[in-house]
Amino acid sequence: MDGLFDPPVDPRAGAGGPTPGADGLTAAPKPTAPLAVRMRPQTLDEIVGQQHLLGDGSPLRRLISGVGAASVLLYGPPGTGKTTMASLIARATGGRFEALSALSAGVKEVRAVIDVARRRLIDGQQTVLFIDEVHRFSKTQQDALLDAVENRIVLLVAATTENPSFSVVAPLLSRSLVLQLRSLTDDDIREVLTRAVADPRGLDGQVEVTEAAYDHLVAVAGGDARRALTALEASADSATHVDLADVETAIDRAAVRYDRDGDQHYDVTSAFIKSIRGSDVDAAVHYLARMIAAGEDPRFIARRLMIHASEDIGMADPTALQTAVAAAQVVNLVGMPEAKLALTQATIHLATAPKSAGVVSAIGAALADVEAGKARAVPAHLRDSHYAGAKKLGNGVAYRYPHDHPDGVVPQQYPPDELVGVDYYEPTDHGLEREIGPRVARLRSIVRGAVTRRRSR
Numbered sequence: 001m002d003g004l005f006d007p008p009v010d011p012r013a014g015a016g017g018p019t020p021g022a023d024g025l026t027a028a029p030k031p032t033a034p035l036a037v038r039m040r041p042q043t044l045d046e047i048v049g050q051q052h053l054l055g056d057g058s059p060l061r062r063l064i065s066g067v068g069a070a071s072v073l074l075y076g077p078p079g080t081g082k083t084t085m086a087s088l089i090a091r092a093t094g095g096r097f098e099a100l101s102a103l104s105a106g107v108k109e110v111r112a113v114i115d116v117a118r119r120r121l122i123d124g125q126q127t128v129l130f131i132d133e134v135h136r137f138s139k140t141q142q143d144a145l146l147d148a149v150e151n152r153i154v155l156l157v158a159a160t161t162e163n164p165s166f167s168v169v170a171p172l173l174s175r176s177l178v179l180q181l182r183s184l185t186d187d188d189i190r191e192v193l194t195r196a197v198a199d200p201r202g203l204d205g206q207v208e209v210t211e212a213a214y215d216h217l218v219a220v221a222g223g224d225a226r227r228a229l230t231a232l233e234a235s236a237d238s239a240t241h242v243d244l245a246d247v248e249t250a251i252d253r254a255a256v257r258y259d260r261d262g263d264q265h266y267d268v269t270s271a272f273i274k275s276i277r278g279s280d281v282d283a284a285v286h287y288l289a290r291m292i293a294a295g296e297d298p299r300f301i302a303r304r305l306m307i308h309a310s311e312d313i314g315m316a317d318p319t320a321l322q323t324a325v326a327a328a329q330v331v332n333l334v335g336m337p338e339a340k341l342a343l344t345q346a347t348i349h350l351a352t353a354p355k356s357a358g359v360v361s362a363i364g365a366a367l368a369d370v371e372a373g374k375a376r377a378v379p380a381h382l383r384d385s386h387y388a389g390a391k392k393l394g395n396g397v398a399y400r401y402p403h404d405h406p407d408g409v410v411p412q413q414y415p416p417d418e419l420v421g422v423d424y425y426e427p428t429d430h431g432l433e434r435e436i437g438p439r440v441a442r443l444r445s446i447v448r449g450a451v452t453r454r455r456s457r
Contacts, residue, residue, distance in 0.1 A: 029201075035233035036226045038201045039192070041084050048195075048225070049188040050081055050181055059177050064088045071149050071156035073134070073164050073173070076181025077335055079224030082159035083132070085181075089157055090128040096120060098129045098154075102136035107144050114148045127154050134158035135167035142169045149175045162333055183223025183297065190218055192225045193232055207236045212244040220251060222295040222336060273304060277312045281351035288347050292340050302328035305346045313350060314359035316431035323349045354431025362425040369419065376416040409446050421448060 385396025
């Protein structure tokens with residue numbers, strides 16, 4: 001990928017100066033270019049996926065159609081079309097295209113491009129500036145863009161795999177449309193692959209690919225069109241008939257028997273959760289590996305871990321939920337393949353943590369009472385008293401402020417009359433709940449008065 005985003009050299013440019021982008025991403029790719037480059041969509045109709053951003057009248061469709069002008073931040077996983085969108089916007093505007101990579105460009109290069117763009121604007125020519133990996137730009141580099149973006153000296157199209165809310169300075173965010181691209185679906189990836197096999201720009205129908213090979217290419221792509229096309233090109237490098245074995249050999253990876261939309265998806269997911277619940281850490285890591293190897297959406301795995309942290313662990317180890325949420329954040333901010341480490345760490349934490357269904361039982365019992373109609377009036381002393389006339393209604397009167405007591409706990413009725421003494425949360429003797437149990441009992445004794453009235457449900 002080295003040099004892919006470097007601005008093309010124009011002989012009219014001075015040494016060390018900016019390079020007008022007459023070529024580059026807006027030009028037709030060479031026959032020797034990688035398959036993923038040759039198959040980059042050349043028109044709006046060739047874009048696969050991202051329909052949530054390409055509806056009639058949407059800002060992105062208007063930009064790609066050459067109507068309107070706005071700087072955009074394209075945020076999404078690799079291989080979802082960010083570079084494609086940039087090239088189509090540049091082509092649609094009819095302006096000059098400049099490309100910078102945050103990996104190699106500094107403030108000097110940014111200002112040089114802006115100076116050339118300012119001179120072009122005098123002649124009525126717009127410059128589209130594409131910056132890949134914009135999250136790698138420092139604050140100073142990003143600040144250097146602000147005036148040019150605000151005054152439309154350049155039409156900025158920036159791409160990032162990280163959430164721009166955390167990686168892009170606020171002034172640049174406010175001057176740009178932030179559009180989030182999604183991972184391509186399995187159907188999207190299959191369409192990309194079949195098109196590449198048949199299209200004259202691709203394999204031109206010279207290669208036959210079996211269904212099993214397609215299935216594996218889709219599975220290993222993980223929603224990344226570039227990865228899928230790269231694997232296809234490697235598989236078809238010296239063959240006219242590509243089967244599963246060819247794909248496995250090309251990408252050095254065994255096919256995992258796992259259907260993301262079929263029974264295997266649900267069976268493996270079920271086994272994953274039940275292994276964690278059963279505290280079999282090795283089995284849990286095995287099923288996690290099967291999901292990752294098959295290209296399961298890491299966000300799905302993270303969601304299951306967060307649910308499990310409360311459902312089967314809860315207060316026995318409150319840090320389990322923190323670990324699961326942190327893993328989900330890593331998936332969102334870093335992405336795969338690196339995020340597999342955070343998912344594994346969370347899986348190991350949850351599998352080895354003490355277990356308790358106390359959270360599920362507590363909310364289940366409380367909801368059952370509410371749905372049964374046990375939701376009478378809030379005690380008067382707990383009602384809102386911050387509006388005129390509230391005191392006359394008795395609201396807030398006789399409320400005891402716990403912080404006025406040295407222990408921070410006072411005898412006082414909190415539930416409605418019919419639920420006084422009802423226990424919803426039943427701590428186990430597992431993990432931290434072994435310590436929480438006696439504390440809950442003591443708190444109930446103080447809050448409910450010297451004599452605890454426990455009602456069975």
